[in-house]
Amino acid sequence: MWTLDRIDTLKSLWSAGRSAAIIACELGVTRNAVIGKVHRLQEAGEFDTFPRPPGPPVVRLPSGPARKAPAARPPKPPAEPRTKPAKPRRATLLRQMGMDVVPATPAQARPEQLAAERSTAWTRAEVRAPGERPCTLIELTHDRCRWPLGDPAAESFRYCGGARAHKSYCAHHGALAYQPRR
DNA sequence: CCCTGATTCGC
DNA sequence: GCGAATCAGG
Numbered sequence: 001m002w003t004l005d006r007i008d009t010l011k012s013l014w015s016a017g018r019s020a021a022i023i024a025c026e027l028g029v030t031r032n033a034v035i036g037k038v039h040r041l042q043e044a045g046e047f048d049t050f051p052r053p054p055g056p057p058v059v060r061l062p063s064g065p066a067r068k069a070p071a072a073r074p075p076k077p078p079a080e081p082r083t084k085p086a087k088p089r090r091a092t093l094l095r096q097m098g099m100d101v102v103p104a105t106p107a108q109a110r111p112e113q114l115a116a117e118r119s120t121a122w123t124r125a126e127v128r129a130p131g132e133r134p135c136t137l138i139e140l141t142h143d144r145c146r147w148p149l150g151d152p153a154a155e156s157f158r159y160c161g162g163a164r165a166h167k168s169y170c171a172h173h174g175a176l177a178y179q180p181r182r
Numbered sequence: 183c184c185c186t187g188a189t190t191c192g193c
Numbered sequence: 194g195c196g197a198a199t200c201a202g203g
């Protein structure tokens with residue numbers, strides 16, 4: 001069911017450049033459900049202030065070197081006919097959500113990956129806002145600021161959680177998010 | 183084959 | 194309104 005909270009989460013994650021598959025995993029629905037809802041919100045004019053920013057997604061997958069192919073494989077037995085279409089594997093979706101994407105030590109991080117992370121909007125959220133009460137997605141209710149803090153792929157990722165004042169944000173972050181045309 | 187969003191249309 | 198199935202593409 002698309003509650004107000006879930007719609008806000010959808011808008012927040014979609015606007016942050018997260019893919020439909022990732023948002024779907026977060027909300028416990030399918031990718032089609034997410035895409036369909038986004039389209040309906042746009043149709044209803046509800047997404048005017050939540051455009052998907054142009055450019056590549058905020059969280060990028062490493063395009064990494066190809067895995068080594070196994071030397072030889074025994075011939076596969078003919079597959080059983082499927083009764084149901086295959087669902088996307090959860091492991092794949094989790095991998096997409098950023099798990100295992102960042103190497104254990106910074107020294108092992110590939111330069112292009114670090115560059116991609118530096119260029120994301122998330123690194124702008126270093127400044128502490130007044131009234132900030134960092135919270136997880138689960139704790140993020142409708143009346144709390146949805147400004148993202150830190151790397152969404154990291155365990156430490158939080159939302160601002162301050163009192164909602166302007167659109168989806170507290171007064172401080174609302175002023176950052178919505179600036180008058182200069 | 184991995185993935186992406188877009189569209190249609192029965193429910 | 195919802196979202197599975199399908200489509201079109203990287």
